[in-house]
Amino acid sequence: MSHEAALHNHEGHGHDDHGHHEHHDTFLTKYVFSQDHKMIAKQFLITGMVWAVLGGLMSVLFRLQLGYPDASFPWLESILGKWAKGGQITPEAYYALVTTHGTVLVFFVLTAGLSGTFANFLIPLQVGARDMASPFMNMLSYWFFFIASIIMLSSMFVETGPFSGGWTAYPPLSALHDASPGSKTGMDLWIISMALFVVSSLLGGLNYITTILNMRTKGMSMTRLPLTIWALFFTAVLGVLSFPVLLSGLILLIFDRNFGTSFYLSDIYVNGVGALSNEGGSAILYQHLFWFLGHPEVYIILLPAMGMVSEIISVNSRKPIFGYMAMLGSLFAIAILAFLVWAHHMFVTGLNPFLGSVFVLLTLLIAIPSGIKVFNWLTTLWRGNIRFTPGMLFAIGFVSLFISGGLTGIWLGNAALDIYLHDSYFVVAHFHIVMGVASMFGMFAGVYHWFPKMYGRYLNNSLGYIHFWITIAGAYMIFWPMHYQGLAGMPRRYFDFSIWESFKQFAELNRFISTVAMIVFATQILFLINFFYSIFKGRKVTVLNPWESNTLEWTTPINPGHGNWPGEIPEVHRWPYDYGKDGHEFIPQTTPVGEDESGTH
């Protein structure tokens, strides 16, 4: 095969000792303070998985409260202590769990765990680079994330509990020590952790952008990049431009908390404290700064999944991706619009309705690039020779969830509807489906698809199928009913609905949702077992290119060393989507264009 030729062509040149140098690494430099992008990717993935388990477990605990508000579970007291006096989660603990669940899943799992893993793993491999532009900064990126993780984790164990004012950390709950128990040390730790997390994502994002722009192999023009890389590129741009604004907001928050300033705080009256001495602060100002990050953050979470899904669907349909340039253009459009819609999270803050209508318009415009992407995924599948690998199933599952969740986005993007639906379970259902579960599916698709490249072994397919079907069915069973609850006015973030006459009708539905949530969580343990078992005992990969894919990562050895290619980096001659072309099932990017070949990209 041509790529093997490319690998061995230059062996006589005398500088291809890359494959061997790993023997000199100690355990510490290879597995801990590694500067190899592939190892850093695995560190991000496994840390992200730990957080996913913890964050998922938190949701199981608060679903237990919502599903069984009257029941008492003595075992809860034995693990949570005073947070579950008498076997029932306390309201403070409930809010802390909801807050931490949100923070952890949004930032630690679906930002660091998703783009941290796959940007690190795929960018150098798919653009044809030995490593990132700055491997050292890349290593720092992980370790800042690690320290942020430790600090966030430690906030679980302080006397007054972790922060409990919601993952958005709005003032005054976040700005006033006396606002709630979680607003004390818990909030301090939350801010420090998030500030370090911002540093981590900036260090990572700078590297991703520079590597993509500057380190591509010969022949790899920008329009020959796989869509995964384009998606990760826009993700990094979004992160680099929006996270600093969150940091600004957090810095002002630190000043309000600790130095008596009045950015967000005004002379409000607080129970037990009296009127504050602050003057003229505006809590809404924080919301603007927060959502200027917060909305791009949604796409920081979603775009990597979109990119991987595009790649996986094309490979496993054995067809070129439909509308490559349209896919690229729609990614670009989404990235631009991401910065122009933040106030749709603030329709009920007293926003000028005329300004609101501008944000409605811009928000609804996102439906166009999203529609283009969905159309292109479906047309790529259309009459394809589909291989239903677990990775492919999760990719198709992503498309399904993106459609279901995207449609309700059109509802919520309308200010007139949003004023009614705001802060209801309808919103919870919407963003969990379109951003949470969909991106989780993108992440699973990526793990199933690239696991052979990561570890040189396969995941178990049967477990993969069980994992997929229970998770997709469960995801819909959990979040579909929440739309109805939200339409009926059921507000989010409430501890106990059983005391309201209007929501008593949902007692059984809540129990149903909680039960399914537990089953789905248990199924994820199946995935964990599959993952860790397969790292050591999975079926070995014996061919370079198990999925018969065109992209460069499959031209590296089965277990690539630091530097990725033992010889010279292969040259690229075509785009990555030549599937089913001129009678060839697939033509890798490294194959030169033949003389009698039909038009190439």
Add this chain to the structure above:
Amino acid sequence: MATTKIEANTKIHPYKMLLWVGFGSIVMMFAGLTSAYIVKKSQANWLEFDLPNLFWFSTLVILVSSFTIQMAVKKAKEGEMDQYRGFLSVTAILGVTFIILQLRGFQALELQNVALTGVRSNSAGSFLLVIAGLHLLHLVGGVIAIAVISLKARAAKSSTNQVLSVELVANYWHFVDILWIYLFVFLNWVG
């Protein structure tokens, strides 16, 4: 390590590009803060005050320091090691002077009864402290970077390995300079 050698295929060095993308990030941070400033200013309860003259002096100092660090780059490229080290030191001294002037500026405001923090503070003063303070932190980073390459320059016999580092530091230094000019104009006349 051979494997982590940077293999760039374009003319811009990857580290330079990293730095330039990083500028975008820093710009967004200050764009966030200055936008918040504008929003806040349009609301009630905003204290108007003039910047102390010290900030004019510090602006002058940072402008001159941009010139001296550019001379350092020039001398490094020409291989004039003594003059290279000299211009680096001058720049570092100017940087420290800037830091002192800014801190004195904050002090002068407090003396004028413009509280920057605490219960008496107005967000006009607090914003000045946060914005100019964060800029100052970035400049402190620049001074540390100059100190590091100065130490390397002291040990080195020729400047061949130093050109990239000093260029990177100089780029950053100019950026922090321009950023301050923007903030100075903003705080004086726009905001």
